[in-house]
Amino acid sequence: MTQDLRYSALKKTPFHSRTSMASRTNKYYNWNGYTVPTEYSTTELEYTAARNGTSVMDLTPMGKYEITGDHAHRFVDYLVTRDLSEMKDNTVAYIIWCNEDGKVIDDGTIFKFSSTKFMLCCAVKIYNWLNDSAYGFDVSISDVTDTIAALAIQGPTSCSTLKKFGAEDLEKLKPFEMREYKIDGFDILISRTGFTGDLGYELWTDPKNAEATWDNIEIAGKELKLRPFGMHALEMTRIEAGFIQTNTDFMAAEDSLRPTRMRSPYEIGMGWLVHLNKNSYFVGKKALKKEKEESTTERCLVGLDIDGDKPAHGSVIYNSKKEDIGIVTAALWSPIMKKNIALASLKRPYGIKIKENIFAEIYHPEELEYRKIWARCKVVKRQFFNPERRNKIPADLYE
């Protein structure tokens, strides 16, 4: 499905006819060159759908790359910091990848169909990086962003919605597993993955099947509190889940103008994805090993529980001597937890050894004047929200 893009800046996704019909506010933004809704009606209600019913989001603009060939498995394992040598077919893994200096380029998910076929999904464009890195491997890489329509179906009733849509036995699918379905004559891949930190799935299909899929899911979810949700609501849920966003919580190494803004995995709370003891070499291994051995990590990305109810958007964080020790990268009043939370990039030892007596300077807008609030913060686990239902097998059903 190629669109004539002469004189136009943004592409439409295969769901556009449906997403634009569902939008009552006509608020759109540019995601990876596509126009998608920031909000359909009210962000709070869309957020609620993700925590109470089923939320549906057009995920098509997400960067999608197919990696095929005899060396596909070896190449993927070489590309990322995580040890994927034992990765099973029909599973998905959360990954990050770095440049040679051990600075993070992006995070994403890798889907393994077989040892010769993978799909990588991520936020930024990395077609060139993949091709450069593939030198010497027998693989071919194609950008399939335009040729796969994708939806995120997330929330406590999402399994029931998809079952009603035709995904039999879906409740048995474990987190980070995927399964191919044939529904109404089309191939649909469903993975138990997502960006909301809740029970949820992602659905991948042919763009030709997009509109029918949207319509049928809407029908299936009619009694299951289904609602389309936009980027603003997604942002709320991902902060609660403690997921990081490239170029929001850290600068992608490929995008950073200033070398000092680049971050190692250890600086953004992704140390657990770096497997220095994996047998084969991976991009950035040397630098990361050195950083780990010499303990030269400068920063950390932590969760903050902040006093009061005013979100600390962009706040500078101080120690008790009023010295600048970091910055808030994402902030939110969490509707479900009734807590004022934030993700913050702090200079070590703050956030690691020193977790109390730190303060956020919040500028709260009040009718063209700002009220300055000095709010006490506590360093907490970045994963603020992690309900039991998220990883439950079989998944919760509403019948």
Next chain:
Amino acid sequence: MPKNTHDVIVVGAGHNGLTAASYMAKAGLDVVVLEKNDWIGGAAVSRELYPGWKYSNCSYVCSLLRPEIMRDLELYKYGLQIIPYEGSATMMKNGDYYTHYHDHDMTINSIRRHSHKDAEAYERYSRDVLRQCKIIKPLLKMTPPDLTSFKPKDLFGALEFAKHFAAKDELDGLGEKEIYDTIRFYTMSIRDYLEEYFESEITKAHLAGSAIIGTALGPCSPGSAYVLLHHYMGEVDGSVGSWGYARGGMGSITQAMMGCLKDHGGEVKPSSEVTNVITKNGKAIGVATQNGDEYYAKKIVSNLDVKRTFLKITEEKDLPDDFVKSVKNFKIRGSSGKLNIALDALPDFPCIPEGDPGGGGDMHFTETIEEMEGAYDDWKRGEWSRNPYVDMCIPSKSDPTMAEPGKHYMSVFIQYVPFNLANGGWNEERKQEFGRHIVDCISEFSPNFKDLINHYEVRTPLELENEVGLTEGNIFQGELTMDQLMFNRPVPGYAQYRTPLKNMYICSSSTHPGGGVMGAPGANAAREVLLDMNVPQKGNYY
């Protein structure tokens, strides 16, 4: 030392009793809560009276519950989630309808259909009411000062109260005009107030509903404007005036509170009705229960309304005469009833187009303030309103846990219903007649409604008194009029959660800041108990 000795006994496991108990248990005290029913929650309960359907039997929506309390008691961790409403609608006999939405611009467009002038007036009205909400918000958390006392605490308290009243914190101070407005607002009738803004009858009728729910005042009664504020001053995540459902029904609130209490070592004993407070040398030292048990404690905190607390479980001889007289005079008049209905499918309301989010929250069919006043006139004669004001909602439209997909639970709150029914009072037959009357009224706006009913529960003020323990079935545990608010609540001279009986406290909605599932009376009372026991207090609330 006698058996069953604790630091604190809380009488009644309603939301305020459990809030107070949880704060005290969190502060390290040994707390036991005694509840008369074999379930807990008072008027914040979810009960399954018909298999497959959960009812929010009494209170049915949530807005007033202070977010600081939800945060301090970590109610989320114990299963509480608030789902905001989508909108509200008033259906009209001519087939038209009037709606409010979560989205301000959608509301403005909806009002404009009825009056261009009112659409703009609504902006002005919203600003003025929001200003009142901001003024009152900090007061909710305060213990009202005793204006006749010269104790430093009261003098500073009075100053603090006045400062907030002049809105020094939230609004950078008020001018002379705004202070006059505030005083007028507290004493006006809602009809007079709305007339200053709006021209369209339907706009006024829709807005006036909030001023009569739960009260024995009519829309033309002075003081009814304040009741509207009482319904507006809550919030859902910073959206002031918004309402939502508790996921799983209102019982999720009290269940979550109980979860917190138990995690901090507290205990709740159902089926333990307190019959009397045990006193010694003019001090409360314990309580006796119906089943013959006795409990002793350093402090006793009553979650019962002020009449039940002092006229039923406390002996008159333990109290000063003038206090007893004031308690007897406390206005606590039942004026509301309720139907909880199990429906086989979503009923059609032809006035509201399918898919219009206005039908997602509360629905009404009272078109004018005169109709509302007429409904009140019936109550004054001791009759249920022939043309009642109803606040009906279908929580299962938003909450997937109340009934299985496709089935629905409908809550119908009815104004006005007398406690003392004329011509012989309530009996089973008249209760059912009342229920049928309401079903008939709703059917006029929903042709298939009757056919979908599987079961319904009828609640008159008498049931609310007998079962929940609310005197006369008054949902606020006492009228919300100026003579019974702030330093006058429950009675002048005793607004600081302490009572004339030493070591006895009161934490119910009969105290400041009053009724609704707010938790503030409970948290405020806990603060005073902890203060008297020299136990440090922690949390966002304090």
